Amino acid sequence: MSERFASVEDVTERLAERGYLASPSVATTVFLADRLDKPLLVEGPAGVGKTELARAVAQATGADLVRLQCYEGVDEARALYEWNHAKQLLRITAGRGETWDETRDDIFTDEFLLARPLLQAIRSELPSTLLIDEVDKADLEIEGLLLEVLSDYAITVPELGTLTARHAPFTVLTSNATRELSEALRRRCLFLHIDFPEPDLEERIVRSRVPGVDDALSASLVRVVNALRRIDLRKAPSVSESIDWARTLLALGADTLDEAVVGETLGVLLKHTDDISRARQHLQLDEADVRR
Amino acid sequence: MNGRRGLDTPSPSGSGYSTSGGGGGSGYSTSGGGGGSLPARLVAMVEALRGHDLVVGTSETVDAARVMEVLSLADRDLLREGLAAALIRRTGHRRVFDAVFDVYFPAGVGAREADREAAGEGQAADSVEALRDALVDALARGSDEALEQVAASAVDALAQVQGGDGPGMAGSGWSARQTLEQLRPQTMIVRALAARGSSEGFVERLDRDEVRRDVERFRALVQTEATRRTAEVRDRDRVAKYAVRPDAEQVEFLAANRQQVLELRRTVQPLARRLATRLSARRRRRNRGQVDIRRTLRRSMSYGGVPLKPAYQHRRKARPELVLLCDVSGSVAGFAGFTMLLVQALRDQFSKVRVFAFVNHTDEVTELVTSGEADPGALVERVMAHANVAPWHPSSDYGRSLRSFVSRYGASLGPRTSVLILGDARTNHLDPDLDALRDISALAHRTFWLNPEHESRWGLGDSVAPAYAQIVDMHECRTVDQLSGVVSRLLPV
Numbered sequence: 001m002s003e004r005f006a007s008v009e010d011v012t013e014r015l016a017e018r019g020y021l022a023s024p025s026v027a028t029t030v031f032l033a034d035r036l037d038k039p040l041l042v043e044g045p046a047g048v049g050k051t052e053l054a055r056a057v058a059q060a061t062g063a064d065l066v067r068l069q070c071y072e073g074v075d076e077a078r079a080l081y082e083w084n085h086a087k088q089l090l091r092i093t094a095g096r097g098e099t100w101d102e103t104r105d106d107i108f109t110d111e112f113l114l115a116r117p118l119l120q121a122i123r124s125e126l127p128s129t130l131l132i133d134e135v136d137k138a139d140l141e142i143e144g145l146l147l148e149v150l151s152d153y154a155i156t157v158p159e160l161g162t163l164t165a166r167h168a169p170f171t172v173l174t175s176n177a178t179r180e181l182s183e184a185l186r187r188r189c190l191f192l193h194i195d196f197p198e199p200d201l202e203e204r205i206v207r208s209r210v211p212g213v214d215d216a217l218s219a220s221l222v223r224v225v226n227a228l229r230r231i232d233l234r235k236a237p238s239v240s241e242s243i244d245w246a247r248t249l250l251a252l253g254a255d256t257l258d259e260a261v262v263g264e265t266l267g268v269l270l271k272h273t274d275d276i277s278r279a280r281q282h283l284q285l286d287e288a289d290v291r292r
Numbered sequence: 293m294n295g296r297r298g299l300d301t302p303s304p305s306g307s308g309y310s311t312s313g314g315g316g317g318s319g320y321s322t323s324g325g326g327g328g329s330l331p332a333r334l335v336a337m338v339e340a341l342r343g344h345d346l347v348v349g350t351s352e353t354v355d356a357a358r359v360m361e362v363l364s365l366a367d368r369d370l371l372r373e374g375l376a377a378a379l380i381r382r383t384g385h386r387r388v389f390d391a392v393f394d395v396y397f398p399a400g401v402g403a404r405e406a407d408r409e410a411a412g413e414g415q416a417a418d419s420v421e422a423l424r425d426a427l428v429d430a431l432a433r434g435s436d437e438a439l440e441q442v443a444a445s446a447v448d449a450l451a452q453v454q455g456g457d458g459p460g461m462a463g464s465g466w467s468a469r470q471t472l473e474q475l476r477p478q479t480m481i482v483r484a485l486a487a488r489g490s491s492e493g494f495v496e497r498l499d500r501d502e503v504r505r506d507v508e509r510f511r512a513l514v515q516t517e518a519t520r521r522t523a524e525v526r527d528r529d530r531v532a533k534y535a536v537r538p539d540a541e542q543v544e545f546l547a548a549n550r551q552q553v554l555e556l557r558r559t560v561q562p563l564a565r566r567l568a569t570r571l572s573a574r575r576r577r578r579n580r581g582q583v584d585i586r587r588t589l590r591r592s593m594s595y596g597g598v599p600l601k602p603a604y605q606h607r608r609k610a611r612p613e614l615v616l617l618c619d620v621s622g623s624v625a626g627f628a629g630f631t632m633l634l635v636q637a638l639r640d641q642f643s644k645v646r647v648f649a650f651v652n653h654t655d656e657v658t659e660l661v662t663s664g665e666a667d668p669g670a671l672v673e674r675v676m677a678h679a680n681v682a683p684w685h686p687s688s689d690y691g692r693s694l695r696s697f698v699s700r701y702g703a704s705l706g707p708r709t710s711v712l713i714l715g716d717a718r719t720n721h722l723d724p725d726l727d728a729l730r731d732i733s734a735l736a737h738r739t740f741w742l743n744p745e746h747e748s749r750w751g752l753g754d755s756v757a758p759a760y761a762q763i764v765d766m767h768e769c770r771t772v773d774q775l776s777g778v779v780s781r782l783l784p785v
Contacts, residue, residue, distance in 0.1 A: 008363070008370055028363070028373040035362045036355060036378075043383055177383070177562065179569045186381040187351060193383045220495040227498045230505065232557070257494035284497055 004034045004061045004127075004170065020049070020056035021197075021205050029192040030057060039150045039171035041189035046176060047238030048194045051133055054172040058129035063170065066124070067131045068117035070138035079142060080155060082114045108159040118146075121169045122155050130169040136179045143185045146173075150188050197239065199226055205239060210246040220257050221246060224283070228269065231282050237269040244268050259285055331357065337396040340532035341379065344388045352379050368399060384559075391519070395532045398520045420474055423449065427477060431484035431506050439506065443513035450474050451518050465526060468511075468518035477507045544770045545627035545744045553626055556772060557633065563776055564637030570780040571641050611643040613708050614783070615736070617697060619715030620675050621651045621688040627744040628714050629672040631775065635712075636661050638779075646704055649675045651682035652689035654697040690717060690756070691725030698731045705735035710783065713741045713764070717750070717757040724756040729763050740782055741766040742775070 005011045011027040011034075022030070030053070033040040042050045058065035068079055088107045095103055115123060121130040132146070149155060153165035173189060175181060197205065199222050206218045213221075222242065229236045237245075245268045254261045263285045270276045279285075338353050355378040363374045372393055380389050423446050430438035451466040484503050523531040543552045587603035595601075616635050618628040632647055639645045649657045657679045661671065675681065705711065711732060717724075733739040743750065743757055747768045750757035757766060767782075769775045 024369060025373040025376070028370050029377040032359055032362065032374055032377055036358055038355070178565055180566060183347065183381070187349060190355075190377040191381050192377055193386060223495050223498050223502070227501055230501070234561075259494065262494060 005031050014060040015056045018056045018059040019208065020052060021201060021208060023197055023201055026194060029190055033190050034170065037168055039173060039189045040192055041173045041186065042192045042194060043175050043177055044194035045238055047240035048196060049239060050174040050194060054129060054131040057170060064124060064126060064128045065131060066117050066121040066128050067133060069133045070135050072137055074138050074142060076145060078116055079118050080116050081119045081157060082116065084112045084114050088112050118149050119155055122153060122163055122165045127167040128169045130171045132173045134176060135173045136175040136177060136181060143182050147184060196229060202239060202242060206242055206246045209243045210250060212250045213246045217255055228279055231278065233275045234272045235275065241269050333396055336529060337392060340392050340529060343533055346385050346388060348379055392532050394516050394520055395523045395528060423475060424480060428480050428483045428487055431480060431503055432487035434506060439510050440513055443510060443517050446471050446475055447514055447517040447521060466518040466521040468515040471514050472511060477510050481507060548626055556630055559772060560633045560637055564634055567638060567776055567780050568641055612710055613644040614642045615704060615709055615711045616647045617711060617713045618649050619688055620649045620672055620681060624716050624744055625672045631714055632661050632671060648697060648701065649679055649681050650693035652692050653681055653683050654693050654700065655679040655681050687720050689722045690719045691723040691728065694728035695725050698728050702735060707737050709736045711736045711739040716743060716745050717760050718754050719756050721754050724759060726759060726763060729760055733764050739764040742769040742778060744769055746770060
């Protein structure tokens with residue numbers, strides 16, 4: 001099969017065209033996942049762009065994005081395929097007078113098969129990108145099912161035989177680490193931990209997402225966010241929160257940061273009351289109030 | 293099968309692919325004496341990772357070799373990211389990996405190029421004063437490259453330790469501590485702030501923090517550089533074994549330094565989440581009961597008497613109660629603080645959690661721990677300040693504490709209560725009052741003792757651990773790993 005990306009720089013450039021600014025580690029790992037034909041397991045705090053990465057790769061390679069959103073209780077019928085029972089019943093009723101053999105051969109064909117995301121990605125005529133989102137939310141049994149799909153890119157349907165992928169899909173699994181994934185699943189994947197980006201990368205992300213923000217404001221905004229990440233918070237502000245904050249500041253028409261603006265808009269960055277009070281303390285916002 | 297490429301197929305030349313053969317030995321030029329061919333070095337690095345309790349299988353090693361084949365070896369940072377993607381499987385392992393990588397794939401050999409040039413021109417920054425100026429400059433600019441450069445020069449100039457057998461022999465090496473002691477980077481903060489010129493407006497208040505963090509980073513850089521230089525003169529494998537700090541989860545509670553304690557505290561929430569899933573999985577498994585005949589027959593009526601959907605006997609058990617009894621005296625305070633935070637984070641797994649603290653008198657601190665969410669760092673200090681745990685003298689007295697627990701809070705124990713006692717059982721040669729512990733163990737459903745000391749030290753000196761261990765189950769809990777094992781295995785669900 002043809003490679004999707006020519007080099008690590010190529011990955012960086014083409015993802016950037018789609019609005020995803022990749023750090024060197026992200027670009028390298030995406031490149032390797034492509035070259036080694038391995039699925040990519042992405043972990044990291046919420047809101048650093050794990051899902052976004054899959055979307056950007058799909059767009060950059062011109063592939064369809066097939067998404068399987070995992071949740072507690074997701075099962076084979078939701079992930080792989082399902083027989084369309086209602087339609088099969090209709091077919092049986094319609095074909096009165098047929099012998100059983102004829103009917104049986106007929107109702108277990110493609111026409112009655114409902115393809116779910118994994119099967120869709122495997123059977124896709126065109127190259128596709130498969131995103132298995134929040135795989136840690138799914139039950140352990142689903143992992144076993146993923147093993148066959150991810151190592152052979154094949155799915156066995158008892159009535160039809162083994163279906164093998166025409167194009168091995170570029171696969172991205174994301175996890176928020178609410179549960180330990182099994183060693184077997186981890187072993188089949190390349191591992192990528194996306195952390196909060198370096199300050200200058202984050203500045204570039206903010207500027208590309210919120211075009212109206214000037215350099216000075218985005219720089220000081222990122223510094224404040226980074227300072228907040230270093231203190232112990234229940235939920236550290238993420239890249240998506242930085243972007244939201246930039247949008248908020250823009251909407252308020254603030255072109256520099258000061259106590260009043262930061263104090264009023266802290267709720268955009270932090271989602272817990274005690275986080276906010278701790279941040280106020282750390283940024284010495286309350287002392288300013290007292291002085292005034 | 294559809295284009296899954298095996299190892300044997302030659303790689304199409306990507307850009308900057310510089311080695312001559314398929315994963316062969318040539319490309320990496322800085323092999324610095326020992327180390328051998330590239331595959332050999334990779335295998336040695338994998339061995340070192342395994343030595344640090346990372347599970348790296350053969351398939352991962354093969355993947356790593358393919359990574360080296362595909363990526364250009366010219367760019368060390370890309371190689372690092374690539375190998376990390378292939379070799380590590382968990383977020384927490386990255387730090388260990390980075391340190392080991394630095395030993396096996398060093399940035400260069402000997403002094404840095406820039407240093408050599410400077411030395412040639414007779415302007416080497418090797419006096420302590422000159423280095424300090426350079427450091428202040430680097431801190432003021434906040435530039436990573438500059439910091440790295442200063443770290444390299446500093447190690448080159450100040451770190452050399454002569455062993456008995458002369459330079460380059462066993463015994464000699466490069467000491468990060470020696471460098472940092474002479475340089476004292478923490479005293480540079482004020483000067484760096486002045487040199488930096490404070491930023492305008494609101495962000496001014498962040499300056500000091502940022503410089504302080506850069507100083508921490510500088511220390512780490514010096515450490516890496518010293519390790520790199522040491523690895524050149526000593527056996528690489530030995531250096532990899534000793535120079536890499538252990539993972540936060542394997543740090544011993546009693547030996548943790550301040551920074552490690554901070555790291556530990558950061559692991560509380562994720563750890564609690566992992567433990568909660570393990571506990572609830574155990575709960576689910578327990579719930580898988582026997583077939584309930586009566587309800588199955590009743591259900592089968594709607595299918596004409598065929599028992600299509602069997603009904604099970606689920607025993608709905610009330611969640612257990614947990615009582616935590618912690619020694620908060622100086623020697624084991626770190627362990628107690630961590631466990632209190634962990635249990636607090638796990639509180640929705642239990643119907644009731646009560647926390648008691650003692651040094652030589654027991655007092656309830658449940659309130660303090662709950663309201664302590666705002667600042668987990670000062671938890672033990674707050675307990676010491678607000679609870680009546682040491683009314684007479686500051687040293688721990690297990691016998692008296694256990695007795696006061698029984699007499700004051702004995703009523704809090706019942707047939708659904710599990711008691712966790714935390715402490716090193718060092719009684720300062722006072723009466724251990726074994727009967728008090730017997731009373732607790734008789735009142736509670738189950739009682740466990742978690743001891744942060746190594747099992748071989750139980751019973752030495754003033755430790756009465758063996759005596760207590762005869763009455764209740766005592767478990768060694770030196771590291772987070774061990775603690776989480778004990779919590780997920782033992783706690784009732």
